[in-house]
Each structure stands twice: as structure tokens, then as C-alpha cells.
């Protein structure tokens with residue numbers, strides 16, 4: 169039974185990534201301390217090390233038995249916690265302090281840390297699906313092979329962080345990319361297409377705001393496979409503005425399919441990125457949905473209807 173039901177202060181474990189977003193988080197610790205006194209919760213902190221974190225966090229959870237675990241960082245930190253908390257009865261919060269914060273944006277979690285903290289104590293939750301990839305990884309947000317994964321690779325090696333760095337590499341990659349051949353089996357249906365990029369989408373948009381999957385729903389028990397199809401030089405120019413203005417789905421060379429289980433076969437080994445983290449060069453990617461596998465603390469939602477003009481072939 170959660171501690172609040174016994175009128176005990178809630179226990180919250182904050183998992184702080186000290187390097188995410190190049191943001192100093194010392195101030196935040198002070199604010200958490202003050203906030204915990206005002207809002208009557210107790211807390212512990214785990215600072216990520218970049219190695220063996222999953223094991224060490226699991227041990228902290230076992231020892232401390234928190235009611236909530238909060239990711240203080242970017243999408244990589246969220247992904248790390250989501251995998252640990254999958255199908256456990258512990259709610260997860262997010263204080264978005266990474267460079268892109270795609271997952272927090274998807275869930276409309278405030279980018280302001282004080283407001284995000286309010287969301288964590290307010291206790292409103294949303295059950296979200298998780299994608300299990302090759303039985304070894306999970307994706308809560310977006311995974312892909314092709315242009316974007318190459319951009320993530322270039323970005324990781326660069327000194328320029330944040331949106332300017334991403335935009336620079338995206339445009340470079342767009343002009344250098346060659347179409348790849350993919351064979352996808354989705355719920356038994358075979359789809360063979362050439363594409364510049366295949367996206368495995370639990371969520372709807374990238375942290376940049378690029379709306380790749382407007383008909384996606386993070387809690388609907390299915391995911392989308394999206395092909396960004398070959399385009400001409402003219403299409404390249406057409407693509408830049410919509411990608412950053414959330415209108416890419418309006419372009420007719422984007423094809424989307426929904427399902428619950430997929431195998432993506434790349435004809436050449438290609439880099440896979442999951443939730444902003446590079447996984448490696450793979451030939452086969454197996455994806456399965458784990459429906460409503462995680463309770464996330466979210467703000468009160470103002471009603472929102474997702475508008476879609478995407479070609480739906482499912």
C-alpha cells in the first residue's frame with residue numbers, strides 16, 4: 169500500500185544525471201530539499217555514473233522502497249528508469265533536464281523544474297506502453313534506423329549540443345543520406361520498402377518538436393512503423409521546414425503502419441538509436457508492445473485532439 173494511504177510521508181528516489189543537458193543540478197538539490205519540507209515527503213538521491221546504473225538503482229529501490237522514482241535528466245535517464253520500473257508498482261516522475269527532453273515534451277511535463285516538481289507531488293498518473301526491443305532494450309519514446317540515428321551518432325561526437333547542433337547534423341545528413349531497403353513483418357503482414365529512415369514509434373514527436381507520428385498514442389497498446397520514403401532533391405528542400413514545424417506527416421512520402429509485434433530486417437547492418445541513445449549496428453530488430461507497463465506522473469491534461477493527415481495503410 170502506498171505510504172500516503174497510511175498518512176506517512178511519501179518516499180521519493182531522485183535519480184539525477186549530473187551530465188545531462190550540460191546543466192548544473194546543484195541548485196535543484198536545494199530546491200528539492202525545501203520542497204520536501206513544504207510538501208512533506210522524504211527523499212533520497214542517486215547520482216548516475218554512466219556505468220552499472222541499472223543494477224545500482226535497482227539495489228537502491230529494493231533498500232529504500234520508494235513510492236516514486238524521478239528521472240532528473242534527459243531521455244536516456246528516463247529510458248534507464250522505465251526499464252527498471254517496467255511492470256512494477258512504482259510511479260515514475262520526470263524533471264526534464266536533458267538536451268532534448270522528448271519524453272517530457274510528449275507527456276506535456278513542464279520544462280521548468282519547480283513546476284515539474286509540482287507534477288510529481290500532485291499524484292496524477294498516466295499508464296503508458298513500453299516497447300521491448302530484441303528482448304534486451306526498451307523504448308518509451310522513438311527508436312529509428314537511418315537518417316536520424318546517423319544524426320545522433322554525429323551529434324554524440326560534436327561539441328555543439330542542444331538544438332543548433334542537432335539541426336546542423338540533421339541538414340548535413342539529409343543531403344548525404346542514401347535510401348536503404350527494409351523488410352518489415354508487422355503482425356504477420358510483410359512490407360518491403362526503400363526508405364531513408366524507419367521509425368519505431370511509441371510516441372508522436374521528437375524532442376525537437378518534429379511530429380513524425382501524429383496518429384500515435386502512447387497508451388493505446390500499439391506502436392507505429394513509419395517509413396520516410398525516397399525523395400527527390402526538391403523533396404529535400406520541402407522536408408526541412410515541415411520537420412521543424414511539426415508538419416512532416418503532411419508530406420505524401422511518409423507511410424505509417426500500426427501494430428503490436430514487428431520484425432525489421434535491414435539488408436545492411438545499420439545503426440539503431442533508441443530514445444536518443446545509440447545501440448549499435450543491427451541487421452534484425454524485433455519489437456513487441458508491453459501495454460500500459462509504466463505509471464508516469466503527469467500534469468492535468470488540457471484536452472487535445474491529434475490532427476492527422478498521414479497516409480494510413482494499417
Ligand SMILES: Nc1ncnc2c1ncn2[C@@H]1O[C@H](COP(=O)(O)OP(=O)(O)OP(=O)(O)O)[C@@H](O)[C@H]1O
Pocket residue numbers: 185186187188189190216217218219241242243244245246265266267268269270375443444445
Ligand atoms: N556520471 C556520468 N558520466 C558520464 N555519462 C553519464 C553519467 N551519468 C549518465 N551518463 C550518460 O548520460 C546519458 C543519458 O543522458 P540523457 O539522455 O539523460 O541526457 P541528454 O542526452 O542531455 O538529454 P536528451 O536525451 O533528452 O537529449 C547516457 O548515455 C548515460 O550513460
